[in-house]
Amino acid sequence: MQVSFACSDQDGGRGGLRPPGNGGHSKQNATSPNTASKARARFRTVALIARSLGSLTHRYQHNLKESTAKLTGMKYRNLGKSGLRVSCLGLGTWVTFGGQISDEVAEQLMTIAYENGVNLFDTAEVYAGGKAEIILGNIIKKKCWRRSSLVITTKLYWGGKAETERGLNRKHIIEGLRSSLQRMQLEYVDVVFANRPDCNTPMEEIVRAMTHLINNGMSMYWGTSRWSAMEIMEAYSVARQFNLIPPVCEQAEYHFxxxxxxxxxxxxxxHKIGVGVVSWSPLACGIITGKYENGIPECSRASMKPYAWLKDKIVSEEGRKQQAKLKELTTISEKLGCTLPQLAIAWCLRNEGVSSVLLGTSNPIQLAENLRAMEVIPKMTAVIATEIDHVLGNQPHRKKDFQQAH
Known part of the structure; x- marks a missing residue:
C-alpha cells in the first residue's frame, strides 16, 4: 500500500516543502522554533497510521479466500472481446448439481473451485428440473461470497411442460430468466445463454428480448449455446441493424x-465480431478419463439408463478407435508429468478464442486434479500440439489452409 503526503507547513523538516527566497527559510521559521518540531510530530503520527493500515490491508488480503490470480495461480481471460474477465476454468452444474450427488458434496465442489480461483459458475433452467439453480443459489448465500466476485451464467430454452414454458420467444425468455433468478435468489446473472436446439422464433424477437433483459438489469451480457456460425452472425447483424445488443460468446462442445x-x-x-467460446465437455463425457478403456464400469455414468447413448458410443467401432488413441496420448501426458485429463483440458485452452473451459464432475478429488491443468498450459508448446494432432489424425482444415493448398 502506497500513501502520499503533502505537508501543509512550509518547512516540515528536511523533507518539507520550502518557499522560494531566503535560502528556503522564512521569518516565521526563524522566530518560531517549535513549528518544525510540531510538523515532524504530525508527520510521524500520520506515517504510523499509514503503516498500520498497510499491514492490516496486507493481512486481510492474505486471509481472504478469493478468486485472485496471485494467490491461486488461476489465469483469467476476457469473455470474447467484452471487458468481462472470467477464469480459464469454470464449473458446470450439469453433472455436479444434476441430482446425482448430495447438497453437501455440491457445496464441497463449489468451494474447491472458488478457492482455486474459479469465478465462473454455469447452470441452466433445465438442469435437474431447476434444482441445480436452487442448489447453486443456496451455496452462494451460505458461503457469503460477494456477488461481485462471481460470474454466474444460465441457459434458457427448456423451462417447463407447458407450450409457453419453453423456446426462445420473448415471453419465455423474460419469464424464464425471472424464474431462474428466483430459484438462485439473485437479482441478476452475468450472462444468459440462449440454448437453441430447434427454434422457430424470429431472430429479431430473440435479440430484442435479450436486449430487454440487459437494459432492465436482469443480465449483464448474453450469449448463445449450440448455435451455428450462421445463426450467430444473423443475431449480430440484427443487433447492428436495430441498435440492439449482440451476443458476446457461444457455448460449444470441444475436446480431442x-x-x-x-x-x-x-x-x-x-476476429470479426468478437464472439468468444465457453467450451464444455473437455473430457468427452468422461471418455477421455480412460475409465472406459476396458469396458463400462458398473458405477460409471455410461452404465446408467439415461446415458444409454453414451454406452453405445463407447462400444462402437469409433469408440474403440478413440480408446486406442487415448493410450498413445497417455504417453505424451506422462512425458509432460501430468494426467491425461489435465492434458486434454490444457489442450482446449491453447485455443486463443476459448475464454473458459467448463469442468463437470461429481468427485472432489477429480475436480482438484483437473484444476491443476493450469500448470500444464505453459508446457503446451507447438511441438506438443503437433504430436497430439498426429495421434488424433482429425485436425480440421481451416479456410486459409484450403486456399493455400489450391
Whole structure:
C-alpha cells in the first residue's frame, strides 16, 4: 500500500516543502522554533497510521479466500472481446448439481473451485428440473461470497411442460430468466445463454428480448449455446441493424474428438465480431478419463439408463478407435508429468478464442486434479500440439489452409 503526503507547513523538516527566497527559510521559521518540531510530530503520527493500515490491508488480503490470480495461480481471460474477465476454468452444474450427488458434496465442489480461483459458475433452467439453480443459489448465500466476485451464467430454452414454458420467444425468455433468478435468489446473472436446439422464433424477437433483459438489469451480457456460425452472425447483424445488443460468446462442445466448429467456424467470428467460446465437455463425457478403456464400469455414468447413448458410443467401432488413441496420448501426458485429463483440458485452452473451459464432475478429488491443468498450459508448446494432432489424425482444415493448398 502506497500513501502520499503533502505537508501543509512550509518547512516540515528536511523533507518539507520550502518557499522560494531566503535560502528556503522564512521569518516565521526563524522566530518560531517549535513549528518544525510540531510538523515532524504530525508527520510521524500520520506515517504510523499509514503503516498500520498497510499491514492490516496486507493481512486481510492474505486471509481472504478469493478468486485472485496471485494467490491461486488461476489465469483469467476476457469473455470474447467484452471487458468481462472470467477464469480459464469454470464449473458446470450439469453433472455436479444434476441430482446425482448430495447438497453437501455440491457445496464441497463449489468451494474447491472458488478457492482455486474459479469465478465462473454455469447452470441452466433445465438442469435437474431447476434444482441445480436452487442448489447453486443456496451455496452462494451460505458461503457469503460477494456477488461481485462471481460470474454466474444460465441457459434458457427448456423451462417447463407447458407450450409457453419453453423456446426462445420473448415471453419465455423474460419469464424464464425471472424464474431462474428466483430459484438462485439473485437479482441478476452475468450472462444468459440462449440454448437453441430447434427454434422457430424470429431472430429479431430473440435479440430484442435479450436486449430487454440487459437494459432492465436482469443480465449483464448474453450469449448463445449450440448455435451455428450462421445463426450467430444473423443475431449480430440484427443487433447492428436495430441498435440492439449482440451476443458476446457461444457455448460449444470441444475436446480431442470434437474440433471442427471451435477450430474452423468460430475463430472467424471471434476476429470479426468478437464472439468468444465457453467450451464444455473437455473430457468427452468422461471418455477421455480412460475409465472406459476396458469396458463400462458398473458405477460409471455410461452404465446408467439415461446415458444409454453414451454406452453405445463407447462400444462402437469409433469408440474403440478413440480408446486406442487415448493410450498413445497417455504417453505424451506422462512425458509432460501430468494426467491425461489435465492434458486434454490444457489442450482446449491453447485455443486463443476459448475464454473458459467448463469442468463437470461429481468427485472432489477429480475436480482438484483437473484444476491443476493450469500448470500444464505453459508446457503446451507447438511441438506438443503437433504430436497430439498426429495421434488424433482429425485436425480440421481451416479456410486459409484450403486456399493455400489450391
Amino acid at each position: 474428438f470434437q474440433r471442427d466448429k471451435v477450430e474452423t467456424q468460430l475463430p472467424e467470428l471471434y
